Amino acid sequence: MKQGARAEQQEDQVGKAGGKITPRETDYPQWYQDVIREAELAEPAKVVKGCMVIKPHGYAIWEKLQRDLDGRFKATGHQNAYFPLLVPQSFITKEAEHVEGFSPELAVVTHAGGEKLEEPYVIRPTSETIIGYFFSRWIESYRDLPLLVNQWANVMRWEKRTRMFLRTTEFLWQEGHTAHSTHEEAQAEVMRMLDVYGDFAEQVMAMPVIRGIKTDSERFAGAVQTTCIEALMQDGKALQAGTSHDLGQNFGKAFNVMFQTEAGGRDYVWQTSWGVSTRLVGGVIMTHADDSGLVLPPRVAPIHVVIVPIYKNDEERSQVLAAAESIRAQLADVDLAPPRSRHRDFIEVVIDDRDLRPGNKFYMWERKGVPVRVELGPKDLAKGQVCVKMRVDTAAGRGKEFIAQNEFVATIKERLDRFQDELLRIARERLQERSRTIDTWDEFLAAFAGEKSTFAWCHWDGTRETEAKIKEQTRVTIRCIPLPGHGPAPEEGRCVFSGNPSARRVLMAKAY
């Protein structure tokens, strides 16, 4: 935290009910933490290094993400299962690259039941190994394939540096694991799930993403190829929001997962794995939130509408609350889920009848990112209207609007859908504005000076050495080599760093 920002924050907290949110301009990382604290999404666990407590409002967002994703996994033929938290240490060492990649960040259980264990367990950093082991027991014939499972779980990686939601020692995620009889089929699975993630990010989180392939140095430890979705955060940095890996036969060989082919031979299975984590919550924050706090797209909002009753005496209070309850009951039947969705998404309404002044409530709910606020007082009852304020001024509503009650109820779905679309449109515009082609090293240095970042489309000579040097000098990494339709069309050019020939531009940015 910067000294100035802290002093300012303390001063501003004096005499106020809630804490202060540092403006993004002043100190972006501090803003991020302030939003999380003020929206009551999570807090550092303190007593457990690098871990966080996800508070009810934060967890409710995760549950919404989870529910939608789960429906998409099932719609693509996957089933949920659950594997042990602890993995025999020897399992991790069976795949050479996998050991190397994960060893430094493992937490190991050496004692249990009051005794030293013969073989230590590691707390899963990911489950390829133990799932590989069970796949080898479950798969005998090509008739057992494809095997498509997903696990919702917690995992643990002892990272050197943690940030709430973006990188914590323990985090929640989903990991899909599949086994196929041919490489082509596995590759198709990898792309199918990448598309699931990409569509989900855009349609549900209103977070536009670039789909691409990781370079060798950024590839998952043990994978043949890693594909990813990358999102632009408001500070110009990139967030890897999801990955889908082609594991080839690497784990098949390591865990002897063989099957009898249709032709009667024997072969190792071709596997994939794919995952997204609670990091997505960080993505929502850094895509939409503003200096007043969190902003939630309706499809991830646990609460869509908050009604703040306004009254001067008990009689008005009971009248207003009765009217509020009637509106709540009508809204509660509205299903926001898109057609053909696997689940229903009814509007959640909170009537905030706490004994606080309305202004105080307005600030609180704004910080929590609730999309729609309704003020309801005696004047509104007299006129049969409601006072509506959207969390952010967009084409879906600006300022305080006074609308007939029945009209408000009748159009709430359109209003929320429109708001969802507007947030996506704004995020897309930002992505466009912050994306640029860069061809000279001077221009590159200027674009990434200090803490600055942007989505830079640059030519790269394809070597690990160049990639490493760029990273060393600027902290900029190659986020991905874009898939067709993502980023500029392929064109020959010269590497922004080395000047050597390049076949296409890649996405470069500083990353979370």
Add this chain to the structure above:
RNA sequence: CGGGGCGUAGCGCAGUCUGGUAGCGCGCCUGCUUUGGGAGCAGGAUGCCGGAGGUUCGAAUCCUCUCGCCCCGACCA
């Protein structure tokens, strides 16, 4: 693992230099008045001053040793 910061009331902090028996703001509780953008007044509760040793008549404060957390880098969903 390097660099920086910090452990004192639920939260944020002052007090530490210059030892003298713990304070401010917010929040919390009670009451009254309030309620369309962060309410006002009056009363009230809350502390093993991170832990362990030491120095001293006396330690939040000085000395030694520890434990932990946060932030900034290198590593990564």
